[in-house]
Structures are given as C-alpha cells and as structure tokens.
Amino acid sequence: MTIIKNTSGFSGVITINDGENIVIDAEGRLAVPSFYDMHVHLENALTLKYTGENESGTLTEAVEKWAKVRDTLSKEDIKVIMKKAIIVELYNGVTHIRTHADTCSKNLNSVKAALEVKEEMRKYVDLQVVAFPEQGVFNCNPEEFIRAIQISDIIGGKPDGEDSEDLGKEQLRLIAEYSLKTGKPIDVHIDQGDELTRFTEYLLSLKQTHVALSHLTALHSASNEYSNRILGLIKKKNASVISSPLTTVYLNARYDSYPKRRGVTRIREMLKRGINVCLGHDDFQNPFFPLGFGDIIQALYLGILLEQIDPVDEVISLITVNSEREFSYATKPSTDDLVILDAKSIREQLSTLASRFMVIRNNKVIAKTNKSGEVILDGNKFNPYSLI
Numbered sequence: 001m002t003i004i005k006n007t008s009g010f011s012g013v014i015t016i017n018d019g020e021n022i023v024i025d026a027e028g029r030l031a032v033p034s035f036y037d038m039h040v041h042l043e044n045a046l047t048l049k050y051t052g053e054n055e056s057g058t059l060t061e062a063v064e065k066w067a068k069v070r071d072t073l074s075k076e077d078i079k080v081i082m083k084k085a086i087i088v089e090l091y092n093g094v095t096h097i098r099t100h101a102d103t104c105s106k107n108l109n110s111v112k113a114a115l116e117v118k119e120e121m122r123k124y125v126d127l128q129v130v131a132f133p134e135q136g137v138f139n140c141n142p143e144e145f146i147r148a149i150q151i152s153d154i155i156g157g158k159p160d161g162e163d164s165e166d167l168g169k170e171q172l173r174l175i176a177e178y179s180l181k182t183g184k185p186i187d188v189h190i191d192q193g194d195e196l197t198r199f200t201e202y203l204l205s206l207k208q209t210h211v212a213l214s215h216l217t218a219l220h221s222a223s224n225e226y227s228n229r230i231l232g233l234i235k236k237k238n239a240s241v242i243s244s245p246l247t248t249v250y251l252n253a254r255y256d257s258y259p260k261r262r263g264v265t266r267i268r269e270m271l272k273r274g275i276n277v278c279l280g281h282d283d284f285q286n287p288f289f290p291l292g293f294g295d296i297i298q299a300l301y302l303g304i305l306l307e308q309i310d311p312v313d314e315v316i317s318l319i320t321v322n323s324e325r326e327f328s329y330a331t332k333p334s335t336d337d338l339v340i341l342d343a344k345s346i347r348e349q350l351s352t353l354a355s356r357f358m359v360i361r362n363n364k365v366i367a368k369t370n371k372s373g374e375v376i377l378d379g380n381k382f383n384p385y386s387l388i
C-alpha cells in the first residue's frame, strides 16, 4: 500500500492499494482530478518528421501534407503513433481523451486503429473515438463515413471541409439524421476559419442529439450582436463548446496583416453565460501545430491569456469537470484518477508549467517526475521553484 501524505486540495492523504509498502511525502503539492483532452488527433501527433514543415502555416496546407502521409500508413503504423501520443498525454496528467479519427483514411484505417487502441490502452486511458471527415464527407466516400459513424463513439463533422456552403449544410443534415438513427452524440469541427461562417446556427436549427461545437473560431470575428444571438442559441440547446487555443492560434489569422485576429472563440463570454466550455490540445508536433508536448496545461495557459479569463484558480474546470460533463454524453469516464501537481496551487502550476509530480489511475502510479533544478551561485544552491 502506497501512502502519499501532505497533499492539499483533494485530500491530505492518498492511499493506493497497489501491493507496495511505501510512504511518499508530497510536501504540500496540490492533488486534483486527472485531466481531459477533449479534442486531439492522436493519429497524426508527432508526425512532423514525415509530413515536413507547414510552409504557409495554414489549415489547408496542413491537411494536404497530412493526407499525403496518411495514405502511406498501415493500421499498425497508426496504432504505434497513437500509443506514443497517449504516453505523452499520460505523463502530463491526461487520462481521458477524445480523439478524432480521419474517415478519409484508406480502408478506414484511422478509425479502426483508434478503436483497437481504445481497447488495448483501456487500463491507462479512457478513449473516445469520433468519426471525423478531415477532407469533408463528399470529397471522400460518404458510404465509408456512414460505416465509420456506426462503429465510432461519436459522430464528427467538418462542414468547412466541403467545396461549398450547400454541401456543408448537406453534411450537417446527414450528421443530424444519423445522430437520431444511432442515438450517438455529435462533435463537429465547425466555423473554424476567421471569416464569419454560420454553420453553427444551421446545425443547431436541426433536430439531433447532443452537440459539441469544436473550434468556433469564426465567432471571434462576428459582430457582438450576432455573437450574442449565437451564444444564446448554444445555451438554449445545451451544446458544449470545445476550444483548442494552441492549434487555432497557430493556424488562424494567416491571411491577416495587423492588427491580427487571435483565432480563438469567445471563451470568456461563453463562461459568463454558463455555456459548458472544454479544452483540447488538438495537435502536437505535426503540420497543424509544429510545437507542443501533449500537455493540456499549456492549452489552458494560452487560453487564459488570449481570452483574459479569471480567476485563474477556477479555470482548471475547463480540463476537469466541464470536460467530464461533455465526455459523459458519449461514454462513462472513470472518476477516481488523480494528478498531483508539482505545485502548491493552480496559479503556481500555470506560472511554472512544471511537469506533473504524479499521475494515479486504477490504484497505480502511471507517471511521475519532479522539479529538481538548481541555480548555483558562489557555491550556494537554490531550487528556483522554492523561491515562488
């Protein structure tokens, strides 16, 4: 039995029935429920070395680069990439992941790989699989997309990926229809450019199951009057919004000069209205976002800065309780997982961006590290973290 003493926030003592016999002093570190990454593409994380750099930095080039590599990968290749990405996310305290699997992949390899990884990694992570048409439903194979819907947990979409607004709306009608047929919830990449598009308004006018709206970056450019109406509609329909600040701030506003749009949705206003907002990392080390380390805390940190959200001590809910609520529409998450931060407060965690001290799932420590840095001045050693 491992006993972890002197934690704060969650409990002063955490007992793990793991057959070990050790006592760990957490020295006042803060324990919180483990994190959710509510929007990620595990299959193309860490693929920058295969795709090459995104020269223009646009979503269009990122999709083109990814699609070329995607079609050279076998199902087994994709599984290896996904498992590596999951290990990185676990290290950062994420034990619940919603991944979007590309239904335009050859033989639905991305979707099949994701479903197999979900079972093979179940011990370590709760994984949800979204059937996601990266290049649009009608630019790929609509029958394959419907087959993917039937085997996935969640119905995805990308109306902006079609060749016209009419086809985008047709895609949304198809998604809504299949959500009613299958009873599965929807999580759609929607209005994800900078110019104002109105697919959210159209989707929410249709009869369907629960909806999560991913990105919604176009709302950043809407008038306050239009935004006010859409936020009211989102609230009325009880839809969730999932924002991915790291990727959108990289990809969006590429055609702007100065002043530049920020490329994230109106998180702050949504929270004020009581809309359920969650966060995703979306991409890391790939042409959609060439940086990143699968650390959802980085996404939270950037979201707070871009949207000027406060108080910072409460925003952890975007990657914990808000996400749990949205996750639960599709599958039931484990709720006993814990993260012990290498910090005494959320503010300290956000300020230092330190790696997590310990991640615990199913009575097992599945990741650990600690801040052991030193500054040496005239023979005197300081741990800089101790000076905060």
Ligand SMILES: [Zn+2]
Pocket (backbone or CB within 6 Å): 039, 040, 041, 100, 189, 282
């Ligand atoms: Zn995405």
